[in-house]
Amino acid sequence: MTDLWDAVPEAGSGHDLEPGWLGWVSDERPIGPDGTWLPSAGLCEWVREETDHVLLGFSAGKDSIATWHRLLEYWPAENIHPYHLYLSPHIGFVNRSLDYYEREFNRPIVRLPNRSVFRFLNDGVFQPPSNLPVIWGANFPDFSYPDIYELLTEDLGLEEEMPWVAHGVRAADSPMRRMLLNKHGPWRPNERVFYPIHDYYVADVRRVLTETGTKLPVDYRLFGRSFDGLDHRFTKPIHDTFPEDYRALEALYPLVGLDSWRRGESEPPDERS
Known part of the structure; x- marks a missing residue:
């Protein structure tokens, strides 16, 4: 696979996305007869009509696990392409958890640097002054999440499929999240992003984990949430x-x-x- 440490666009390049790839490709909207946003089941059906393949942003948190199971109700397992964005590639407990989920779902999880890695380095976060000339001399790139989606899609050979990207975002997670989803909907069409469990409550997530027997990562014992x-x-x-x-x-x-x-x-x- 392409090393995205090298494949990301150069700093200041702009890296304009091709309009046909991440741009909007349909005039329809996932809105029900009553004028409200479709529930998660209807949204998944709607996106399923748009594409045969989906990328899945997988943090190994409870919501991303529930999202993976949700996607399996609509897409074949081999058409779901999970990826994980790390803060360091050498964190053992994170890698062991990802190994477990690869076995659990029988799918490889692509592991890529989070854009925060480059931002932290460029901003000198937790760096001694002596490191800064070397870091700044490296001219690490600044890139967006759509850049990641595009590069990953190209690397997987899915350009013709025009996959959408699933994230485990829930309206019930916080009042601010609910307000944003009510206003803008359970998707970001310009980035081809959608939220397959946007109307789930914690009880729904717990039910999925219980029914499937999928374990939470050790992160929840350490932090009460996924490591980020x-x-x-x-x-x-x-x-x-x-x-x-x-x-x-x-x-x-x-x-x-x-x-x-x-x-x-x-x-x-x-x-x-």
Whole structure:
């Protein structure tokens, strides 16, 4: 597979997307007879009419797991293409979880750098000053999520299929999320993104996990959610439970322990033995 560390567009290139790929391709909208947005079942049926293939943004969180199971009700397993965006490629507990879900769903999960990796590096997040000339000299690219969708689609050879991208976004997750979904709908048509479980409640997600026997990752024991940040909520449990994974984080973000030190819960990163 193409190495997306190299394949992302150069900084400042603009990387204009071809209008026929991510641009809108239909005049129809997933709206029911009463003028409201279609429920998730109707939305999935609507998107299924648009494409035979879907990409799945898979965080290994409960909502992305439920989304994968939801997609299986409408698409063949081999036509669902999950991808995971990492903050470091060498975090053992994350990779073990992804290995489990690959076995559980019998599908490979493409693992790619999160766009935040390049943003953190370019902004010097948790970097000592001595690293900055090298980082800035590397001229790491800035790219968007649609860039990821396009590159992944090309790499999978699905340009002709024009796949949509599924994310596990739920209106009930927060009042702000509900307001945005009520206003804009359970999709982003210009990016061909849709939310197959947008009307699920936590009870619905729990039901899916119970009925399928799919396990949650260790993240929920450590953080109560999936791992997606570098602040104290994540780094302290990783430091205490998986020291090798913490060292892997330090390899990419040497001063990642500063947030814990600021809270008085660890030694400064450069003084820790």
